[in-house]
Amino acid sequence: MLSEFDLIKEYFQRPQHATRAALGIGDDCALIAPTAGRQIAISSDMLVEGRHFFVGEDPQRLGHKALAVNLSDLAAMGARPVGFTLALALPSAERAWLQGFSQGLFALADAFNIELIGGDTTKGPLNICITVFGDVAPGRALRRSAARAGDDIWISGTLGDARLALAAYREELTLEDATLDAAGIRMHTPVPRVELGMLLAEQGIAHAAIDISDGLIGDLGHILTASQVGATLDVDALPAGDVLATREPALRRAFTAAGGDDYELCFTAPATARAAVLAAAASVATPVTRVGVIDAAPGLRLVDAAGAPLDLQLASFDHFTS
């Protein structure tokens, strides 16, 4: 039977890559040598089977997603990824699962040139807890509290296809297989907007940012609360995913505004920075769309393309009340 130490050795300990870690897996702690003059950004996300992913989820996709949602938090801060730890509870040590999971995990880690530097494995109900580290120049991090009245509100990429796929899996609506596969990619293998976040922070283009995980309205709400401002959001300007874009307007509005699992960036920037935002986005081949404006008056006002108020009755996802 595969022991805890063999498991780590076979699936998670890799020949030391060129990495910023001074000491990786295999001691009581990992050691990293911080880059002089930069701050360390840290985020932890825990994924629970049956809650954040379906029972029996493909392990390779899961390895990708578990790291992607953490990298998305670094992206929202504008931080450069440095490394991550993985704590993993598994019902049993299954080779096929471990192989798939570690492949998905390391493929994404390699794409961002970061290394697994430590962690923990134990038996238990499937639970994946990743803590990710990045660095950022002092004063450059994109904080939720930094939005200012008059800022434009921007969204990277497109929204809602992940929520559409979830609706189909839950049989709330029907999608053809090929269509569901296309939407499902957005749910299963989100691509964190790391390069865009770094540019927006390092070049001092954006003010505030957050990544959209619980739905745009709820996540934008965190920026508004932290910044003590309000906003007007043009719901019809929200960029829908390719699959969702073919559906009826009511569904498009609901799933772009309050879908969740998008892992796109929502950020604010002064109107004078429009050309800089577009240039930065173009340089990393990431589409961005201007969808609203930050107001001095508190509250979030949803409007349609004509500027008329909308009352969508949308709620953000909450783990303990839903």
Added chain:
Amino acid sequence: MLSEFDLIKEYFQRPQHATRAALGIGDDCALIAPTAGRQIAISSDMLVEGRHFFVGEDPQRLGHKALAVNLSDLAAMGARPVGFTLALALPSAERAWLQGFSQGLFALADAFNIELIGGDTTKGPLNICITVFGDVAPGRALRRSAARAGDDIWISGTLGDARLALAAYREELTLEDATLDAAGIRMHTPVPRVELGMLLAEQGIAHAAIDISDGLIGDLGHILTASQVGATLDVDALPAGDVLATREPALRRAFTAAGGDDYELCFTAPATARAAVLAAAASVATPVTRVGVIDAAPGLRLVDAAGAPLDLQLASFDHFTS
């Protein structure tokens, strides 16, 4: 009902203490400003209900222990604690549980002057994942690979009372209530040897160190493997806990040598450093005991007080084979 955000606000977000964190809970990432010229030490531990602690465990003790086992990893590295993140999966948001857990957690955090800087909460089978950060001067960390032939092997504090309490809870043996309570303290509220570890590292006294979580023999084995050395261990010299010390020799040998859950330090230091080890230990009021010697020849030799070989057939704890 208590929402995810209220839960964090009420139980885990505290008025900003004097802390080394530049930005704490409430953004996509926490930010820490590293102390110039020091490395960051990082460790993650995951505690699963029914595996690392009993179902229905007192939440205050659990809050203490979840952080203590992580601080113990910093101690084993000789790092100074800086802060930690907490990812928590809970079956439901119960106020009484959250209050007890956060009290136990923060009491220990305050004792070491560190702050909770971020994390995640979600619904799920009870699972506590803490990632702890410390810092240490480059080249001073107590690495598992640094033991040298001729080094003394030292143990802090005493061993085996936690394992004795576990045996009583499992009804493998019987203890009177008061005796079980005394032994149980070692299992439920271990005290990480942070100050000792920091002194041994900063003053360059010790070579290698590890904290004893899975049982001394197994954990010492990690030092031997990483350092490519062997050792001779005087099993009768192992310092037994107060309760275990009153029990029969066979039990004492088994539970000191391969008990687990001790969270004491096992470290190696050159024989020329004996006075320095004792002075450092005395200065932080931590007893230490010399229990063996590192050999050039591979393998671990267990001997009794007379130096005669012992064959104890002891195994270390493994999460996937036990």
